[in-house]
Amino acid sequence: MPRRYGPYGGAFVPETLVPALVELERTWTEARADPAFRAELTLLSRTLGGRPTPLYFARNLTRRAGGAEIWLKREDLVHGGAHKFNNALGQGLLARRMGKPRLIAETGAGQHGVATASIGAALGLETEVYMGEVDMARQRPNVERMRLLGAKVHPVTTGSRTLKDAINAALRDWIANVRTTHYLLGSAVGPHPFPSLVADFQSVIGREILRQSRQSFGALPDLAVACVGGGSNAIGTFRPMLRTKVALLGIEAGGPRGGSRGAASLSHGRPGVLHGAYTYVLQNREGQVADTESVSAGLDYAGVGPEHAWLRDSGRVTYRAVHDDGALTAFRWLAEEEGILPALEPAHAIYAAVGEARRRSGRERVVVTLSGRGDKDLEVVLGALRRGA
Amino acid sequence: MERFDAALRSARALGRPVVVPYLMVDRRRRSGLAGVVDALARGGASALELGFPFSDPIADGPTLEAAAGRALDHGTRWSDLLDQVRVAGARLPTAVMTYANPVLYRGLRSGMKSLRRAGAGALIVPDLSFEEAGPWIHAAHSADLALVLFAAPAISPRRVEHIARRSRGFLYLVSRYGTTGRERPAGSADLAPLVRASHRAAPELPVLVGFGVRDRASAVQALASGADGVIVGSALEERLELRPRTTQIVRFIRTIASARGTPPAGVARPRRARRP
Numbered sequence: 312m313p314r315r316y317g318p319y320g321g322a323f324v325p326e327t328l329v330p331a332l333v334e335l336e337r338t339w340t341e342a343r344a345d346p347a348f349r350a351e352l353t354l355l356s357r358t359l360g361g362r363p364t365p366l367y368f369a370r371n372l373t374r375r376a377g378g379a380e381i382w383l384k385r386e387d388l389v390h391g392g393a394h395k396f397n398n399a400l401g402q403g404l405l406a407r408r409m410g411k412p413r414l415i416a417e418t419g420a421g422q423h424g425v426a427t428a429s430i431g432a433a434l435g436l437e438t439e440v441y442m443g444e445v446d447m448a449r450q451r452p453n454v455e456r457m458r459l460l461g462a463k464v465h466p467v468t469t470g471s472r473t474l475k476d477a478i479n480a481a482l483r484d485w486i487a488n489v490r491t492t493h494y495l496l497g498s499a500v501g502p503h504p505f506p507s508l509v510a511d512f513q514s515v516i517g518r519e520i521l522r523q524s525r526q527s528f529g530a531l532p533d534l535a536v537a538c539v540g541g542g543s544n545a546i547g548t549f550r551p552m553l554r555t556k557v558a559l560l561g562i563e564a565g566g567p568r569g570g571s572r573g574a575a576s577l578s579h580g581r582p583g584v585l586h587g588a589y590t591y592v593l594q595n596r597e598g599q600v601a602d603t604e605s606v607s608a609g610l611d612y613a614g615v616g617p618e619h620a621w622l623r624d625s626g627r628v629t630y631r632a633v634h635d636d637g638a639l640t641a642f643r644w645l646a647e648e649e650g651i652l653p654a655l656e657p658a659h660a661i662y663a664a665v666g667e668a669r670r671r672s673g674r675e676r677v678v679v680t681l682s683g684r685g686d687k688d689l690e691v692v693l694g695a696l697r698r699g700a
Numbered sequence: 701m702e703r704f705d706a707a708l709r710s711a712r713a714l715g716r717p718v719v720v721p722y723l724m725v726d727r728r729r730r731s732g733l734a735g736v737v738d739a740l741a742r743g744g745a746s747a748l749e750l751g752f753p754f755s756d757p758i759a760d761g762p763t764l765e766a767a768a769g770r771a772l773d774h775g776t777r778w779s780d781l782l783d784q785v786r787v788a789g790a791r792l793p794t795a796v797m798t799y800a801n802p803v804l805y806r807g808l809r810s811g812m813k814s815l816r817r818a819g820a821g822a823l824i825v826p827d828l829s830f831e832e833a834g835p836w837i838h839a840a841h842s843a844d845l846a847l848v849l850f851a852a853p854a855i856s857p858r859r860v861e862h863i864a865r866r867s868r869g870f871l872y873l874v875s876r877y878g879t880t881g882r883e884r885p886a887g888s889a890d891l892a893p894l895v896r897a898s899h900r901a902a903p904e905l906p907v908l909v910g911f912g913v914r915d916r917a918s919a920v921q922a923l924a925s926g927a928d929g930v931i932v933g934s935a936l937e938e939r940l941e942l943r944p945r946t947t948q949i950v951r952f953i954r955t956i957a958s959a960r961g962t963p964p965a966g967v968a969r970p971r972r973a974r975r976p
Contacts, residue, residue, distance in 0.1 A: 323800050323827045325759045326852040326863075327877060469765060475756065482758045487878040489854065584800040584827070585756065597777050598805025599755040 312336060312507040316621035322502035323584045328482075331489045336504040338409050343511070348404065355400055359433060360390045362397075362515065366523035366678070371648035372665065379533065379671035381664055384520050384680045386544060387653065393683030394516060394544045395426035395497060401512035403430035406493035413437045413492040417481040419446055419474035419540070420609035420656065421453025422683050423497030428462035430495075438462040441480040443472040446608045453687050471602045474540075474612045478586050498541025499616035502587030506546075506616050513547025520678055521551055528676060534558045534667055537680040538660040539630065540574065540610035542619045544682035549628060550618075558629075560667065561619060562660045564610035565632035566603070574603035575632035576615045577623050585614040591623070606635035606691060607655035609683075637662035639695050642685060652685035655692070704747060704793040704821025704846055704869055708906045711746040711929070717919070718870070718906055718929025719957045721936050722749040722797065723788075724764065725781050726771035729940075733784055737791040739946045743953025748788050749824065749931065752781045752798035759826040761881030763934040767941075778802065782818040789819030795848065795869065797824040800832075808835060812843035822846035822869035830863050837866055848872050853889035857897035864898035870906040871898045872931070875922060880911050881934035891925035899926070916955045923961025932956055 314320060322332055342348040356362040364385045373381045386394035399416075406414055414436045418424030424440040431438030440457055444466045447454050457464050470476035478501070485494040499509040517535075524532050535552055537545035539561040549559050566573025573579075576591040583592040585600055593601040593613040605611040622628040638655050641662035645653045653661060657680065664679040671677070685692070711718045721740050723733075737748060753768035753776055760768065781796065788794045796815050803811040803825065815823060823845050828836060833849060840847035846869030851860045853876060864871050876889050891909065898907045909922035910931030919930050932953075939952060 321832050322829050323832055324829050325826055325874070326829060326850045327854045327874060329829050329831070329859075330854050330856075469769070470755065479756050479758050483761070483879050486759070489877060583804055586758070587827070589804075592801070594801070594805065598802040599772060600801070 312504050314503045316618045319590050319617035319620040320503055321589050322587055324502045324587045327486050332502055338405050339508055342408055360396050363519045364388050366527055369649050375648055376665045376668040379668040379675035379677050381668050382678045386682045387684035391426045391429055393422040395423040397515055398509050398512040399426035399430040402495045403434050407434055411493040414495045415439050415481050415484050415492055416495045416497055417441045417477035421450040424457045425453050427495050428457045428460035432461050441465050441467050441477040443467045443477050445472040449691055450608055450687050498543040499546045500541040500586055500614055506618055509543050510546040510550055513543050514550045516547040517551035531555055531557050532678040533675040534677045536560045536660045536664040538562045538656045540612045542616035544680050546616055546618055548680045561628050561630040562663045563632045564605035564607055565634040566605050568634045571604050573632055574605045574611050577630040578632045588617045590617040590620040591615050609656040633659040633662050642692055653681055654683035654685045655688045657682045707746050707793040708870055712906055717923055718746045719744055720747045720749055720931045721745050722751055722933035724751045724767040724771055725776055725784050727774045727776045727780050733787050737788045739949035740953055741792050743950040744957030745953055748792040748794045749797050750788055750794055752802055754799040754802055759879055761879040763881045763937050767937050785818040785820050793821050795822035795824055796820045799827050800825055808839040812839050812845050816843045816845050822848050824848040851894055857893050860894045860897040861901035864902040864905055870908045873907050873909045875909050875911045895926040916959050919956045919959035923959055
């Protein structure tokens with residue numbers, strides 16, 4: 312498993328966590344070679360998770376864009392309503408294999424918290440989720456869902472009270488309870504081996520896209536688009552395509568228009584260490600991590616997975632930011648044209664994909680990973696619409 | 701670096717515990733700093749740790765996290781750190797503790813050189829695991845700064861040996877599973893095998909126990925492992941927030957400096973090599 316992607320990655324953590332990270336890497340290395348483990352992962356992905364998810368031709372959205380065909384990878388149909396299940400299931404099985412009875416997780420939009428809570432329930436593991444107070448207020452339905460699924464939700468009241476601070480709190484819990492607890496990190500961020508591990512579990516998205524593209528239109532897509540916060544649905548989409556000719560586009564959250572750097576660490580950050588990894592980080596002139604701003608709690612993060620940092624530098628993937636208003640516009644497009652409510656996170660990617668489709672000929676195909684469904688975002692979207700966005 | 705090492709060694713040679721208090725650098729505390737450091741020195745501190753605040757201090761508990769947040773709200777900058785190192789370093793040998801990112805932001809070499817020029821003797825980075833320490837060790841060496849490495853109850857005595865061989869200044873032994881501050885009594889883990897491993901691998905390197913050392917009893921317990929001294933952070937920070945009189949600071953450090961560990965029965969203290 313790669314520890315570094317170019318210069319990025321590594322494990323900048325207190326010594327207390329080192330043995331747990333080593334154990335996690337060893338357990339995954341053994342488990343992936345174990346047919347029984349693989350069989351259980353595949354079976355539960357299918358019977359509990361609902362995989363494979365369909366690749367849907369968005370006919371009306373394509374007509375609206377007036378260019379290349381737009382296809383949606385329907386991760387919003389996965390159990391729990393987002394791609395987060397893929398990783399939560401995999402790591403949950405690893406936790407059980409390591410004999411750790413307790414799961415902790417951070418969550419931004421609440422999707423990862425919900426996924427972890429449902430896996431915890433299904434596997435009989437005690438589950439506690441850290442969530443920033445600001446995010447709890449704007450993603451309330453997910454807080455209720457986690458509680459109904461039997462998880463304890465801890466409000467995080469420090470710092471900007473969003474995803475970054477939730478990760479800090481989860482790491483502190485892990486440092487104290489590492490002998491009995493697995494930290495089920497939800498994105499392709501954090502210390503090695505998490506970025507590799509999460510990408511492994513999410514790569515099912517890209518593998519299915521490749522297979523379904525051949526089945527649906529007899530070719531590979533010309534372009535794949537995914538949103539990037541920490542970057543787990545994006546790395547899952549991109550990784551199986553890195554050695555193909557598919558053009559790859561990652562979309563960060565640009566935040567509100569005018570001045571703000573949003574949460575676009577690849578577009579506006581510089582390399583540094585956040586949460587155990589050397590990667591692009593939004594920071595101020597003193598090397599302090601900057602507060603971020605985005606309408607989508609799930610992309611509202613000052614760092615990004617180290618593999619994305621390297622893919623940016625190497626030029627294999629292009630990264631751009633889409634502002635809040637673009638995401639809200641795309642939310643309405645998809646609702647009105649296709650009858651699908653997307654989460655605000657992938658709405659950023661849909662906005663960019665429509666723009667790309669417009670520039671391309673009708674013979675080309677653009678695949679967008681629709682990483683989650685938008686029920687959780689109704690309050691935010693309705694509020695923005697009332698304000699005239 | 702010489703002065704820093706010498707200060708710790710001389711306390712050890714006298715058979716006294718090495719006491720290193722920790723202060724958060726805060727722009728608003730600049731005017732009182734000299735007085736506080738003098739009081740710490742009078743109370744028996746051998747050296748001082750100055751903490752530079754970081755926005756995401758994952759190894760710190762509530763007390764120091766809040767202190768860092770306040771310091772940043774007060775506009776504390778790297779230049780304040782250098783300024784306060786100059787003030788403190790004139791009174792006690794001074795180490796700087798901060799997370800990896802603020803140093804990396806300035807570049808390893810130039811960041812460390814600026815600390816050295818200001819008079820710091822050592823650098824302590826709690827989120828620098830041994831695997832990532834290589835480039836830091838080289839940069840610290842060329843900046844003539846002692847890079848203090850960490851050990852913890854979670855790791856094996858064998859790993860402690862490797863770390864102790866590369867650590868300079870002292871070995872920072874974390875007392876327990878957890879973050880800094882009160883939450884659980886210090887020394888609940890059995891630190892003695894880790895202290896022995898360090899002394900075996902690097903006989904001259906003092907081992908200092910930190911995290912949760914807050915009074916005489918916890919200091920006694922930490923020293924009972926055979927460690928050479930203790931680091932006192934959160935407990936001092938809590939007192940400073942109450943704006944104590946100088947004599948109270950002196951007394952607080954003195955109670956800790958007067959602690960002696962009783963080595964567990966049947967365990968001889970390792971012999972320490974003298975410097976030729």
